[in-house]
Amino acid sequence: MEFFNVLKERRSIRHYEEGFIVPFEDIKKIIEAGMYAPSAMRRFPWEFLVITDQVLLQKIEKEHKYASFASSAGVMIAVCEKESVSHAGMGVIDVAMASQNMMLAAYALGYGSCFCGVYPETHEKFADVLQVPKDVRVIGLISLGKAIETKGVPERYDELKVHVNRW
Ligand SMILES: Cc1cc2nc3c(=O)[nH]c(=O)nc-3n(C[C@H](O)[C@H](O)[C@H](O)COP(=O)(O)O)c2cc1C
Numbered sequence: 001m002e003f004f005n006v007l008k009e010r011r012s013i014r015h016y017e018e019g020f021i022v023p024f025e026d027i028k029k030i031i032e033a034g035m036y037a038p039s040a041m042r043r044f045p046w047e048f049l050v051i052t053d054q055v056l057l058q059k060i061e062k063e064h065k066y067a068s069f070a071s072s073a074g075v076m077i078a079v080c081e082k083e084s085v086s087h088a089g090m091g092v093i094d095v096a097m098a099s100q101n102m103m104l105a106a107y108a109l110g111y112g113s114c115f116c117g118v119y120p121e122t123h124e125k126f127a128d129v130l131q132v133p134k135d136v137r138v139i140g141l142i143s144l145g146k147a148i149e150t151k152g153v154p155e156r157y158d159e160l161k162v163h164v165n166r167w
Helices: 003-009 024-034 054-063 091-108 123-130
Strands: 046-051 075-082 112-117 136-145
Touching: 003 091, 024 046, 024 075, 024 091, 046 054, 046 091, 046 136, 054 123, 075 091, 091 112, 091 136, 123 136
Parallel strands: none
Antiparallel strands: 046 075, 075 136, 112 136
16 A cells, blocks of 8 residues: 555444454564554663453443544554653653554554544553553553545645744
8 A cells, every 4th residue: 555545545444344363473463563663762661461351342342432433443553651661751752652563554454443532631540450560551552443434635734833944
């Protein structure tokens, strides 16, 4: 798939084919894409928790205000930061960069995804829900599954947001 098509066609998907689970082999490729993201001082502070357990997915649905599609997606990956490994508080940025790589990879492999924010408002609750170690901060949850909705490519280039040399 052509890179710029992947970039523009990836959309947040919130409707998924029930019962379909992305094979682990592809989940691994998606996580590998995340691990190719840039990272401040090469610390690579990310950790990934793959969630396929329906009970846990339903719990996420219940606890997250905007992830009502978690269990229908079939897979959610909690993208996390190991705080002690991060450089100068930049771990959240590293994890965000990894997340975008992952969603582009998911689209290129034929899957839909959606990033659901956790940090900074609900990371304490999700640390508890997902039982992560003390040093680990849950930054977000990425749903993965087979999309049953299609979305077009919106025009997003905005000349007014581009400044050259002087604001
Ligand atoms: C930090 C962040 C948090 C988000 N949280 C949620 C969320 O909790 N639930 C959700 O359905 N979408 C969430 N989104 C997805 C945005 O709603 C989506 O990216 C935006 O509407 C633009 O649409 P697009 O991804 O299709 O281009 C989040 C995106 C970001 C970057």
